[in-house]
Amino acid sequence: MQITRQADYALRAMLYLARLDPKERAATSEIARIQHIPSSFLAKIISQLSIAGLILTSRGARGGVAMARTPDKISLLEVVEAIDGPIALNECTGNVGACSFGDDCPLRPLWCETQAELVNKLKATNFAQFVKISR
Numbered sequence: 001m002q003i004t005r006q007a008d009y010a011l012r013a014m015l016y017l018a019r020l021d022p023k024e025r026a027a028t029s030e031i032a033r034i035q036h037i038p039s040s041f042l043a044k045i046i047s048q049l050s051i052a053g054l055i056l057t058s059r060g061a062r063g064g065v066a067m068a069r070t071p072d073k074i075s076l077l078e079v080v081e082a083i084d085g086p087i088a089l090n091e092c093t094g095n096v097g098a099c100s101f102g103d104d105c106p107l108r109p110l111w112c113e114t115q116a117e118l119v120n121k122l123k124a125t126n127f128a129q130f131v132k133i134s135r
Contacts, residue, residue: 007083009037010045014079017055018071018127025064045083052082072128080122087122089115 012035020026028046032039046065049055054074057065067074080087090111092099099105 003080004084006041006045007080009035009041010049010079010083011076012037013042013045014049014054014067014074014127015130017065017067018074018131020066022070023066025058025062025066027064031065048083049079052078054078054082067127070128071131072126074127075123076125076127077119077122087115087119089118 013031016031016035017026028042029039031037032042037045046055046057050057050065054068055065056068057063077087086094088094090108092105092108093112093115096102096108099108101108
């Protein structure tokens with residue numbers, strides 16, 4: 001299982017924003033340059049994060065982007081799901097009917113348990129934890 005490049009870029013952009021002072025905004029061109037994200041790709045990511053309510057955007061000379069909440073109130077799970085949708089290790093974790101074995105599948109419990117662990121870990125991890133590590 002691998003998250004998409006778009007979700008990885010979104011996490012990097014959010015980490016960059018988490019390191020800013022609370023009232024500070026960043027230009028998307030600055031985020032793209034420092035985080036090595038193609039500008040055109042970042043524009044789409046910024047739009048999705050804004051729609052999800054994770055960042056605030058403003059135009060103009062004093063414009064830019066900023067986190068919509070403090071870094072300790074935004075989890076990695078929220079960002080990944082805003083970009084990639086709900087995490088699913090296998091289609092059977094959300095729909096038992098997707099597997100021809102149904103409830104008799106010996107692997108389904110493993111997929112469900114592993115998915116739950118991943119979701120819980122991402123939900124319990126917020127951006128403030130990374131800011132503390134990197135300072």
